[in-house]
Amino acid sequence: MLQLSGAGKRFGTKLLFEEADWLITANERTALVGANGTGKSTLMKVLAGVESVGGLDYGTLQRTRGMTIGYLPQDGLALSGRSVFDECLSVFDGLIAMEKEMETLTVALSELDHTSSEYAAAADRYSHIDAQFRAHDGYALDAQVGTVLTGLGFSKTDWTRQTEEFSGGWQMRIALAKLLLQKPSLLLLDEPTNHLDIEARDWLEGYLKTYPNGYILISHDRYFLDVTVDKIVELWNKRINVYHGNYEKYLSQKAERMAQLQAAYKNQKEHIEHLEAFISRFRYQATKAKQVQSRIKELEKIERIEIPEEEPVIHFTFPQPPPSGRTVVEVSGLSKSFGPKQVLNDVSFTIDRGDRIALVGVNGAGKSTLVKLLSGDDTPTSGVLKLGHNVLADYFAQDQYKVLDPDARMLDDISKTALKVPEAELRGLLGCFLFSGDDVFKRLGVLSGGERNRYALAKILVSPANFLLLDEPTNHLDLRAKDVLLEAIQNFTGTVIFVSHDRYFIDRIATRVFEVADGKVHVFPGGYEDYLWRKEGGAAELAAATAAAAKVPVVVAAPVVVPEPVATPEPAKKRVNPIKLKQMQERLAAVEEEMPQLEAAISETETALGNFVSAEETTRLSGVLEGLRQMQSSLTEEWEGLMLELEEA
Known part of the structure; x- marks a missing residue:
């Protein structure tokens, strides 16, 4: 759909990137990342064809004929003269013109002679336009606009307000709404979440997941990138580096690449030092002249690996304040x-x-x-x-x-x-x-x-x-x-x-x-x-499940009959009959032995259920599993009760 080949761009005297190759496909879902000042926004403007930036200083940028690009800058957009709803509806001017033509044709068809050639031409034209109008969901334009505006946080009372009444952040939301409604072949969004609250951001995440075309994002929101992209393009060391996966995977892949690069740099450095040492040692010995020249040529052909200076990682700790009350x-x-x-x-x-x-x-x-x-x-x-x-x-x-x-x-x-x-x-x-x-x-x-x-x-x-x-x-x-x-x-x-x-x-x-x-x-x-x-x-589902579980008949594995506790005159300290204490301890040990055996039986039954044999066998195993789970619930309840009584004792 769009291809960069050997591309380079300067900003003044600073080289932003060079020898950049990037094939952007129709289903692109990519994040453009890199340190501040590396040229992310400039590259985005180059892709968008923004005139103020101009094209590439060298290399080529090829676009597929007929593709459309929608670009949202970080800020600087100002809209005025229309209501919010009408401003968004304006992206469908072509469809609205079709609708008006269909209305005109409807009037003409009602007045023309049904047997005339003019009637046939008008009917053909109406049929053609109506097919296009339906294909673009033209009969639901208002609903489309309303859905996007609501998702981006505009209330219905905002729809009729003039766009110039809104602050810069809300103006950017209107611009984003227009782009989403246009559905261009490629969306270029530079920090689209800057002016969104969490609810609007969550809605945008869901919208992009179902977006029918490609998009490229610049964002400083990790979670947003993790759930919306499947490829990362990084501007680093004046080159474009491609990573497949979301942002979390990019971080681990980059660490691996950096380790490989450092290892290659170390090996190359040792090899160069070895060559230079040989040349220095035998440069003036006639018997070694051929070997020296060979190594000099080898040294000249080596393409030196460069490791750019990384920004230092800062670990800052607050000076700890005096403690407050609880x-x-x-x-x-x-x-x-x-x-x-x-x-x-x-x-x-x-x-x-x-x-x-x-x-x-x-x-x-x-x-x-x-x-x-x-x-x-x-x-x-x-x-x-x-x-x-x-x-x-x-x-x-x-x-x-x-x-x-x-x-x-x-x-x-x-x-x-x-x-x-x-x-x-x-x-x-x-x-x-x-x-x-x-x-x-x-x-x-x-x-x-x-x-x-x-x-x-x-x-x-x-x-x-x-x-x-x-x-x-x-x-x-x-x-x-x-x-x-x-x-x-x-x-x-x-x-x-x-x-x-x-x-x-x-x-x-x-x-x-x-x-x-x-x-x-x-x-x-x-x-x-x-x-x-x-x-x-x-929480409601969990409470309902807990309440339902409490009503399940409990099968007690081995009830214990114990004598009544001996009354004690000390209310602050509970005394327990030594015979009962020993019985509880023995029962606790027995329960703790039974529980892992029961868990193993449940696991085996669940595995057996996963392998279908027959409907009758599935029914039988389901009954067995339900009984085992009831026994597990009973044992767990008994274990908790025994532990509590022993702690009190």
Whole structure:
């Protein structure tokens, strides 16, 4: 469908890539990855044919005739003049024109003589257009637009609003919706998840899995890449390297390739040193002249293996804060309104020391409002919010850059915050957040909003309080910076509550999930996967299964008759008849011997059921298996009861 051959591209004097070969097929599902500055976005623009970038400096780019390309840049798109729905519907202008022509033809057919040649021509034209219209699902255009807009987080009231009323992030969502509705032969999406919440991101994952054509993605969201692509193209060492599999497989394959490259480099280096030593030793001996010349020619023909300098892996650890009390926050009957709009209503929960809580919910549900209330940056309309003993809170807002001193130099500013951290370590940390070289001497006022937010996050890392409130800290971060932040939070001994739309980040950190929805906060124990399982009905299914199992008749393997316990005047200490104690111990040992035998019998029966012999045999084995499982349930219950009684004794 599209092919790069021997391609090269420069950005000013910097060579981004050279000798690049890449065959892009019709069913391409690929992620384009690489370090910042390697040229990923530039390569994407070259593929898209964006005029501002121009073509290749050398090499060729061939496209299949008739293919269509849809390109979504990182930002910079602005739409105006139409409602959201009409803007998205505009991608079907060709089909809408067909529909209008069919209406005109319908009128003409009703007026023309059925026996005339004009009628026959109009009927043929109508039949041809109608077939095309149906093939493109033209009778369901409104439904297509509604499905995509809803999936990307637009409410029905948003559909009639003018596009210019929306912020830059929502403008990018509209642009993405238009591309998805167009269904070009090749989708080129540069950071499509930057402006999406988790719900919209999950919807996009599902949409791409069923997308009928090919797509190439640039993304810093590991989970998103793992579930949407089956090939990774990496820009590394000014070359294109192809890996088959998702992002997780790419990481392991790259490590293997790097080990092979280093081994080959070591072998080649030893061989070159051996040749050079021979040449140096026998250069001036006439009897060895032929061998020396042979080795000189061999040395000249060797294509030297180069190992580019890798970015150092930074392992940053929070300076550990003073411990807080066991209870960090108590919230009771908390409500928050903005005029007539009530965002939170009668919310109650407790946060304990060491919790790492992910706040989730659709955009506008009140996540940022709740974080501001917890930080003290805003006050509740009603209710009680009480911080625990020795709790020191620090808050990272989405617009944190606004509180920075614009006249301060970056390295000086962060050094004042972290007096005990060496400058080299501070520069390494800033490098992880994409500030390297002379960038660290820039004044904060000259940085963009995204750059200042990245710096503000790095600044929080060097002097954390014991209660961190982070509102979308992963925005504007690449994979390397996310890893630094993730590792630091994992090793942090304090308490963290955070908002993020990065599934991988949430999966690795969260110990509890607070869902903000309909003015309430719903608390879910466990991580994000547990939250999804419970939301999808897993907890209800488990409870139903447990209740059903409790009603199954229990077959007791060997009931034990024991005498009544001797009454004791000491209520604080339970005494047990020695005869009963011995009987319980013997029975416990017997049960522990029976359980593995029963498990083996269940396993053998399950294996036998897997090999079909006859319907009668299958029925018999099913009955045997059910009886064995009932015995296992009975034994397990008996074992737990015996253990409990023995512990009390």
